[in-house]
Amino acid sequence: MPLPGGLWWLLCCRRGFTLLHRDYGDGELSGDGDEDEDEETFELRTPSPAGGGRGPLDVTLTQPVRSAQVSDRLQSWEETRSLIPEKGPPEEDPDVVVKGWLYGEPRGGGARPWLPPRRAWFVLTRDSLDQFSSSGKGARRLRSLVLTSLCSVTGPERRPKETGLWSVTVSGRKHSVRLCSPRQAEAERWGLALREVIASKAPLETPTQLLLRDIQESCGDPEAVALIYRRNPILRHTSGALYAPLLPLPYGVSAPGPGYAPLREEAVRLFLALQALEGARRPGPLMQGVLQTCRDLPALRDELFLQLAKQTSGPAGPPGPPATQDPAALRYWQLLTCMSCTFRPGGAVRGHLLGHLERTEQALPDTELAEYARFIRKALGRTRGRELVPSLAEISALSQRQExxxxxxxxxxxxxxxxxxxxxxxxxxxxxxxxxxxxxxxxxxxxxxxxxxxxxxxxxxxxxxxxxxxxxxx
Missing domain, CATH: 3.10.20.90 (Phosphatidylinositol 3-kinase Catalytic Subunit; Chain A, domain 1)
Structure with missing residues (x-):
């Protein structure tokens, strides 16, 4: 019985694709056995002529069945894939404090303020603030900020001229992250969570603080103290620059006051000002400026006390005379005298400073350095808070240890x-x-x-x- 032309063409084309092994791209996945198991088959049935005429043509389509080898291979691949850890935002991590979609400032956005903030998925944990490309489990981590006790948070504040969004900035050691949200409540929630995480961190100690503790524990052994100074140049007088504060100062991108840089940068500037005293023709105004900085920024007072103790220790460690006999080398002691009559050092710094003064008196008796050390030690016992820094006349009198x-x-x-x-x-x-x-x-x-x-x-x-x-x- 002749077949309709259209159906015959379909069968021929189907046969041709099967012979060319281009059966929907599955020819290479077939087993090496019988091809007929993997291709679609047609079964044509013609009704019995007993009906006295032509009946409809019955066509039965049989779908291919994949071989067991392919199924096992796919199952094995799925099992292997399940063993690969997914690097993405944690879904049910108990350490997650808060997470959500925010607008983040792109890298280099501080230097290029025209770059618009980008929407990203942020996750705050007990250890870090992470930014991901999406909220999915396999999302790519864009950047991460490790949180320590020195990190600082500013905001929320609104910047209508830049983005019109509420922003919260968290500052770390190397970089800072600005989180932006169109809702003030959302920005406040993130700012509060960040501050709570940072407040829960254990205080960090600088190498200088660890050395001060070692000196305090060895105060009864002069040889041990001298050995600590010889092995650690950070405690001795230096003519080089200071690249980091001696005490742990908080990170930050915003100035603590008008005309000032961030605290860590101001601490380095203070040390440069101390070194400039040696060659200053009129040291009084420079000393007054240093004292005014410490009055405006109380966090730098203990830092300056330690810097002065370092510069008055001598190049070979305490006790020791200045590097030269030039009177300008005594200006560190003169500024330390003014500091002791203006501010009170903190507990650990005060103990180290008193020990430094006592060692100087014992090792260099009947010298001008011993007189300065004795005057400073008495002043520390009487000093209380002052409203203003010393005047130029007072600085001149204190430099000579006079009334x-x-x-x-x-x-x-x-x-x-x-x-x-x-x-x-x-x-x-x-x-x-x-x-x-x-x-x-x-x-x-x-x-x-x-x-x-x-x-x-x-x-x-x-x-x-x-x-x-x-x-x-x-």
């Missing part, structure tokens, strides 16, 4: 010169003048007044007279 003369105008008695130091209060000056004027038995109350132009105001008894003189200088 400062000030003039007090008394009604009916003219001008009375009074010798004061950095710790003299207005109440002490008033009592001294009352005794000089023979008014000790008077029942009247006396006070010291500050006059600036046409204005006068009474000074509290605990006010430091040195601070008043600094205001007069300004």
């Amino acid at each position: 400062l003369l000030c003039t007090v105008h008394c009604p009916g008695a003219g001008a009375c010169p009074v010798a004061i130091d950095s710790h003299t209060t207005a109440g002490e000056v008033a009592r001294e003048l009352v005794g000089r004027l023979g008014l000790a038995r008077s029942r009247n109350a006396f006070a010291l007044y500050e006059q600036r132009g046409a204005q006068e105001r009474a000074l509290a008894g605990g006010t430091l007279v040195a601070d008043v003189l600094t205001r007069f200088e300004k």
Whole structure:
């Protein structure tokens, strides 16, 4: 019985593709056995002519069945794939604090502010802040910021001129990451989570802090202390630059105050200012500038105390004389004198500084260095907080370890010169003048007044007279 033309063409084409092994690209996956198991087959059935005419043509299509060898191979590949660890954001990791879609500043965005922020998947864990290309399990990690106790978080703040988004910036040792969100609540949630993670970290210690602890433990053995200094140049006087702070200062990209760089950069600048003292023709203004920096940035006070202890240790370690006999080499001691009369060092730094001064007195008696060490040690026991840094006149007097003369105008008695130091209060000056004027038995109350132009105001008894003189200088 003749077959319809269209169906015959289909069978011929189908046969041709099978002979050419181009059966939908599966010819190479077939086994080496019978080909008929892998190709589609047609079965044609013609109804019995008993019906007295032509009936419809029945066509049965049989789909191919893959061989067991291919199935086993695919199953083995799936098992092997399951053994490969997927590097992506953790799904149910208990260390995950918060995760979500945010806009992140691209690499180099700080130097190229015109680059728009890119949307990415961020995951905050107890150890790091990770950025991924997507939220899937196999997503690629774009960057990671390891979180330590020195990391800092700023924000949230809105930048309408740049992106119009709320941003939170977390700063690390080498780089910082800025997270942006159109919602303020979302930015606050991330900022709070980042601060909590950083606060939970154990405090980091610098190598200098570890050495200070070793010196404190060996304070009863002078030879052991001298050996520590000889083996560690970071503790000794140097003419080279300082590339990192001696104490752990927080990382940050924002300046802590107007006109200042980040704390770690300011600490390095302070050391450069100390070295500039040796060749300065007028060291007073430079010393006053260093003291003002420490007043504005309290975190740098202990850092400067340690830097001065380092520079006054001598090139061979303490105790030792300056590198040269030039009076300019004594300016480190003069600035340390001003520091001791202005600020109080912290616990560990204070203990190290007192030990350094004591070793200098014992090893170099009857020298000018011993006199400075003795003066500084007494000043540290009397110093309390000051409102202002020393004036230029006070710095000049402290550099010579001398008292400062000030003039007090008394009604009916003219001008009375009074010798004061950095710790003299207005109440002490008033009592001294009352005794000089023979008014000790008077029942009247006396006070010291500050006059600036046409204005006068009474000074509290605990006010430091040195601070008043600094205001007069300004």
